Amino acid sequence: MKKLLFVTGMFTLFMLQSCYYDNMEDLYPDNGGTTCDTTNVTFNLTVWPIIQSNCTGCHSGSAPSGNVSLENYNDVVVSVENNKLMGTIRHESGYSPMPKNSSRLSDCNISQLETWINHGYPDN
Numbered sequence: 001m002k003k004l005l006f007v008t009g010m011f012t013l014f015m016l017q018s019c020y021y022d023n024m025e026d027l028y029p030d031n032g033g034t035t036c037d038t039t040n041v042t043f044n045l046t047v048w049p050i051i052q053s054n055c056t057g058c059h060s061g062s063a064p065s066g067n068v069s070l071e072n073y074n075d076v077v078v079s080v081e082n083n084k085l086m087g088t089i090r091h092e093s094g095y096s097p098m099p100k101n102s103s104r105l106s107d108c109n110i111s112q113l114e115t116w117i118n119h120g121y122p123d124n
C-alpha cells in the first residue's frame, strides 16, 4: 500500500512537472541556477556528453562492466531498447542503480535522456 502511494505520488509529481515544463523552464531557471534545456536534445549534443562523463568509464572497452557497452550511439540504443537504460538511471527497483557507486544523475540530465528517448532517440 505504501509503495502504491509512493508510485502514485511520483507519477502525479511527474505529470505536474511535465505540464508546467514548457512554460516554466524559461521563467524559473531553478536547476541549481541553470536552466534545464530539453529542446533540440540529440545524441551528439546532449546524450553523449552525459554518458561519457558518467558511464563509459566502466561501460567501454573489451570487457565492459555487466557486459553492457555504452561506447557509441548503437550501443546506447541497445540499452534503450531492452529497457534497461532508464531503469538503471532512475534507480527503479529490479535494476542495478547507475552510475554504480555514485549519486543519481541530476534531474535535468534524466529529463534530457527521457526527452531524447520520447523523441525516438535522434542521432544528431
Ligand code: HEC
Pocket (backbone or CB within 6 Å): 051, 054, 055, 056, 057, 058, 059, 065, 066, 067, 068, 070, 079, 084, 085, 088, 089, 094, 095, 096, 097, 098, 099, 100, 101, 105
Ligand atoms: C563504477 C562503474 C560503473 C559506472 C560508472 C556505471 N556502471 Fe553500469 N554497471 C556497472 C556494473 C559493475 C554492472 C553490472 C551489474 C552490477 O554489478 O550492478 C553495470 C550494469 C549496468 C546495466 C545493466 C543493468 C541490468 O539491470 O542489467 C546498465 C543498463 C548500466 N550499467 C548502465 C549504466 C549507465 C547508463 C551508466 C551511467 C549513467 C552506468 N551504467 C555507469 C558498473 C558501472
